[in-house]
Amino acid sequence: MDDLYRDYILDHYKQPRNFGELEPHDLEALEHNPLCGDELGVHIRVVDDRIEDLRFHGHGCAISQASASIASEELKGMTLEQVGQLDADWMIELLGIPVSATRRKCALLNLKVVRGAVTGDRDWPA
Amino acid sequence: MPPVAENDILIDRGASSGGLAGVRGDFPIFSRSFDGRPLIYLDSGASSQKPQAVIDALAEHLRDHNANVHRGVYALAQEADAAYDGARRRVAAFVGAEPRTTIFTKNATEAINLVAYAWGRANVSAGDAVLITQMEHHANLVPWQVLCRERGASLRYLEVDEHGELSLAQLDAELARGDVRLLAFAHVSNVLGTINPVAEMTARARAAGVATLVDGAQAVPQLPVDVAALGADFYAWTGHKALGPTGIGVLHGRAELLEQMPPFLTGGDMIASVDFQQSTWNELPYKFEAGTPPIAEAVGLGAAVVYLERLGMERVRAHELALTEYMLERLAQVPGLRVVGPPTAARRGGLASFTLEGMHPHDVAELADRAGVCIRAGHHCAQPLMRCLGVSATARASVGVYNDRADIDALIDALNAGREVFGL
Numbered sequence: 001m002d003d004l005y006r007d008y009i010l011d012h013y014k015q016p017r018n019f020g021e022l023e024p025h026d027l028e029a030l031e032h033n034p035l036c037g038d039e040l041g042v043h044i045r046v047v048d049d050r051i052e053d054l055r056f057h058g059h060g061c062a063i064s065q066a067s068a069s070i071a072s073e074e075l076k077g078m079t080l081e082q083v084g085q086l087d088a089d090w091m092i093e094l095l096g097i098p099v100s101a102t103r104r105k106c107a108l109l110n111l112k113v114v115r116g117a118v119t120g121d122r123d124w125p126a
Numbered sequence: 127m128p129p130v131a132e133n134d135i136l137i138d139r140g141a142s143s144g145g146l147a148g149v150r151g152d153f154p155i156f157s158r159s160f161d162g163r164p165l166i167y168l169d170s171g172a173s174s175q176k177p178q179a180v181i182d183a184l185a186e187h188l189r190d191h192n193a194n195v196h197r198g199v200y201a202l203a204q205e206a207d208a209a210y211d212g213a214r215r216r217v218a219a220f221v222g223a224e225p226r227t228t229i230f231t232k233n234a235t236e237a238i239n240l241v242a243y244a245w246g247r248a249n250v251s252a253g254d255a256v257l258i259t260q261m262e263h264h265a266n267l268v269p270w271q272v273l274c275r276e277r278g279a280s281l282r283y284l285e286v287d288e289h290g291e292l293s294l295a296q297l298d299a300e301l302a303r304g305d306v307r308l309l310a311f312a313h314v315s316n317v318l319g320t321i322n323p324v325a326e327m328t329a330r331a332r333a334a335g336v337a338t339l340v341d342g343a344q345a346v347p348q349l350p351v352d353v354a355a356l357g358a359d360f361y362a363w364t365g366h367k368a369l370g371p372t373g374i375g376v377l378h379g380r381a382e383l384l385e386q387m388p389p390f391l392t393g394g395d396m397i398a399s400v401d402f403q404q405s406t407w408n409e410l411p412y413k414f415e416a417g418t419p420p421i422a423e424a425v426g427l428g429a430a431v432v433y434l435e436r437l438g439m440e441r442v443r444a445h446e447l448a449l450t451e452y453m454l455e456r457l458a459q460v461p462g463l464r465v466v467g468p469p470t471a472a473r474r475g476g477l478a479s480f481t482l483e484g485m486h487p488h489d490v491a492e493l494a495d496r497a498g499v500c501i502r503a504g505h506h507c508a509q510p511l512m513r514c515l516g517v518s519a520t521a522r523a524s525v526g527v528y529n530d531r532a533d534i535d536a537l538i539d540a541l542n543a544g545r546e547v548f549g550l
Contacts, residue, residue: 002496002547060518062485062489
């Protein structure tokens with residue numbers, strides 16, 4: 001078994017959950033990974049300050065796609081305030097694999113996009 | 127781990143392995159291992175490894191001959207002068223250029239920026255055009271984008287066809303429009319590997335009264351290059367891809383143009399005299415070398431070109447051509463793998479960029495690294511080209527003088543092992 005490319009990572013990569021477009025949506029954002037030119041966008045529908053539903057779209061490596069897929073299941077139902085407080089450790093722990101410094105950007109791209117859509121802060125992580 | 131065990135045991139580096147005899151032994155980095163695996167370095171397109179002769183020349187200069195140049199009267203300073211000027215003569219001779227028109231810069235990017243600022247700002251105006259190609263590295267694209275935006279000029283692109291090549295007919299048509307002031311293009315593409323017909327292109331531009339700049343960063347390390355015969359007004363390249371150290375680039379320019387151009391960076395060393403309100407400029411090439419130059423780096427690059435000359439650039443090219451042929455043949459056997467660029471090795475430099483169906487290039491490179499195989503993944507500083515190719519990224523394997531067939535075999539084994547991890 002590969003440390004990084006575990007079965008569940010590859011499963012999320014090959015069959016990503018909550019991918020596609022969401023119309024209508026209330027929030028959206030799009031980010032690029034400058035390292036590789038990959039892009040990831042999100043559509044978010046908000047009801048009573050909570051994420052009622054969301055969809056990711058774009059393309060990227062197994063780590064960035066699996067991270068988005070795994071995070072999408074957790075993000076549903078969170079309040080916008082909770083989302084604004086999510087940090088890198090939350091995502092890395094959720095992913096459950098050892099992420100090297102170079103692949104950290106891949107792993108965090110989805111949270112960067114979601115935080116950008118929710119808080120307007122596009123500079124995260126500093 | 128997937129089955130990459132063959133690499134653990136033994137890599138055959140016999141006489142039939144396609145290596146330049148004895149060359150690998152000149153590069154001490156190959157005595158390193160990574161988790162017990164030998165280093166399989168297939169990223170020379172990004173930066174080459176360094177032979178002992180270059181490492182020694184750098185160390186010897188810093189140890190025995192270090193002083194600032196062009197200022198000191200003492201014997202040590204004169205040694206430093208001799209070393210720096212000697213390096214310039216060697217580097218110029220290596221590519222058939224004159225020392226007086228051979229300018230040391232930080233890298234190829236700075237060499238191109240020098241032309242974009244010093245020549246471009248004086249020669250490109252509103253309504254003019256700069257013509258580049260879709261296969262340019264950002265280093266030969268962004269400086270022209272910035273210049274054109276600033277001057278109100280237009281930036282136009284020669285297209286890359288399905289074989290990764292340019293069209294001379296399109297070049298003729300663009301030149302016939304009469305507004306092009308500069309044609310800038312890569313000698314060898316860092317993504318496609320395409321070797322462009324430099325002499326034909328510069329001849330057409332010259333006939334149309336258009337200046338030319340050639341980005342030779344990928345070409346000088348692997349092809350015999352004769353700057354005079356290629357006929358470009360400016361030819362830029364970098365040391366670290368040509369077995370030299372980082373921090374040293376080269377710009378060769380046509381003397382008449384360099385003489386007319388204002389300086390790029392200003393300060394010490396580039397002046398003839400400085401008064402309170404105005405200064406006059408030093409002669410070529412010093413006019414374009416403001417401040418203390420990269421002295422030790424130049425000496426290191428001088429040693430690198432001597433090393434390459436001893437190998438012989440014809441032999442280097444023949445070696446890399448044979449390896450590239452072998453690489454293309456082996457890559458074609460990997461299911462789902464698509465190589466971009468010219469279909470035959472004869473039309474390309476020593477590299478292959480590819481995509482692998484069902485795997486992102488980053489994952490391909492990460493899994494190759496598990497077998498000790500260093501390849502690059504990403505957009506290779508050529509995002510517009512990636513868009514033309516309809517991909518967001520590729521993986522790229524590039525060869526150098528120290529590689530042989532066993533390295534290519536290790537790459538293929540690593541790719542197959544990676545496909546297995548992904549269940550392909």
